[in-house]
Amino acid sequence: xxxxxxxxxxxxxxxxxxxxxxxxxxxxxxxxxxxxxxxxxxxxxxxxxxxxxxxxxxxxxxxxxxxxxxxxxxxxxxxxxxxxxxxxxxxxxxxxxxxxxxxxxxxxxxxxxxxxxxxxxxxxxxxxxxxxxxxxxxxxxxxxxxxxxxxxxxxxxxxxxxxxxxxxxxxxxxxxxxxxxxxxxx
Amino acid sequence: xxxxxxxxxxxxxxxxxxxxxxxxxxxxxxxxxxxxxxxxxxxxxxxxxxxxxxxxxxxxxxxxxxxxxxxxxxxxxxxxxxxxxxxxxxxxxxxxxxxxxxxxxxxxxxxxxxxxxxxxxxxxxxxxxxxxxxxxxxxxxxxxxxxxxxxxxxxxxxxxxxxxxxxxxxxxxxxxxxxxxxxxxx
DNA sequence: TGGTTCTTTCAAAAACTTCTGAAATCTCCT
DNA sequence: AGGAGATTTCAGAAGTTTTTGAAAGAACCA
Numbered sequence: 001x002x003x004x005x006x007x008x009x010x011x012x013x014x015x016x017x018x019x020x021x022x023x024x025x026x027x028x029x030x031x032x033x034x035x036x037x038x039x040x041x042x043x044x045x046x047x048x049x050x051x052x053x054x055x056x057x058x059x060x061x062x063x064x065x066x067x068x069x070x071x072x073x074x075x076x077x078x079x080x081x082x083x084x085x086x087x088x089x090x091x092x093x094x095x096x097x098x099x100x101x102x103x104x105x106x107x108x109x110x111x112x113x114x115x116x117x118x119x120x121x122x123x124x125x126x127x128x129x130x131x132x133x134x135x136x137x138x139x140x141x142x143x144x145x146x147x148x149x150x151x152x153x154x155x156x157x158x159x160x161x162x163x164x165x166x167x168x169x170x171x172x173x174x175x176x177x178x179x180x181x182x183x184x185x186x
Numbered sequence: 187x188x189x190x191x192x193x194x195x196x197x198x199x200x201x202x203x204x205x206x207x208x209x210x211x212x213x214x215x216x217x218x219x220x221x222x223x224x225x226x227x228x229x230x231x232x233x234x235x236x237x238x239x240x241x242x243x244x245x246x247x248x249x250x251x252x253x254x255x256x257x258x259x260x261x262x263x264x265x266x267x268x269x270x271x272x273x274x275x276x277x278x279x280x281x282x283x284x285x286x287x288x289x290x291x292x293x294x295x296x297x298x299x300x301x302x303x304x305x306x307x308x309x310x311x312x313x314x315x316x317x318x319x320x321x322x323x324x325x326x327x328x329x330x331x332x333x334x335x336x337x338x339x340x341x342x343x344x345x346x347x348x349x350x351x352x353x354x355x356x357x358x359x360x361x362x363x364x365x366x367x368x369x370x371x372x
Numbered sequence: 373t374g375g376t377t378c379t380t381t382c383a384a385a386a387a388c389t390t391c392t393g394a395a396a397t398c399t400c401c402t
Numbered sequence: 403a404g405g406a407g408a409t410t411t412c413a414g415a416a417g418t419t420t421t422t423g424a425a426a427g428a429a430c431c432a
Contacts (some may be wrong), residue, residue, distance in 0.1 A: 114201065
């Protein structure tokens, strides 16, 4: 493989790891994901360890978590006892998986809590303090339920419509259009 | 203020702080934000310290950061030397501010880096390894630029259209509709 | 079954992030 | 200018998350 590609991969891994930390994903996990995505081929635990300079335990844990997230797949090579791992290559599918998991793990439980909190002050109907509190809570709930609904659409198999809409919406937004349109199929 | 409201506020602060950590915002900063949002009235540094049980330094730093994010405002009370802080009360405006800042701070620099990385392997046109690498990079770039475009729309003053669209989109998504529709004006 | 190879686990260590509190700085008033 | 009160800063302390590496556990084979 040309040396420049190797360097480019390293930089990609670094910036993706950086991004991860900003969004609450551990740097190593994001780096492992980046590596599997950008190399595009199945790697085994030792490949990951060596390329990223991390311990076996760390590699194992990151890979496991990425499998749980659904952005990395197990691959078996015939005649080889080792397990290999391959990153999801369809970028839309990858982000759908990320959105699905984050909503499931973080937003949905939050919504449950907010509903409980609403019940705490429901119908003690006296006073401006109570009703304005309830109104604020209702506003947040309404917004998050909207976001939840939109993300369900995005994530669902029928999400293609949203994908098209988003693409159009994004493109009109007065931006440079440097690269020619590529097509993609998972 | 009724005791139940105080309790509900505390729980709101706790869950919002929790959420913050999952998304890469420090718990305290998210809690301060939650407190200012849910109380709906201007509080001074000492109020925040006492209510949240945090130090002066921590309160000061969190409030400053929230001002930078644009989700909290300074308020001056006449005849009082202290500064007061008020949370943005319009939930849509609040999330627009959050999206604007996160894009500006995290996604835009990422896009710059990815463009640089693309240049590293542009036009060394030999070999499957190089071209498939370039294709993966192009896919990521295309997706993130789309997201950038959509978020610009969401954030822009003309974003009302998107707000309406999102609301509709979210609502059709087969969900419970427990609360009556409230209207909101910033 | 025993040996070999690969994977997972987890307690302790390291690394990193956030908080504290007292001192320095700022602001406004007389 | 002097002083009172409010705010910011920042080095060190506290707390949290992540990593390591060695041991335990699986899976496979002969």
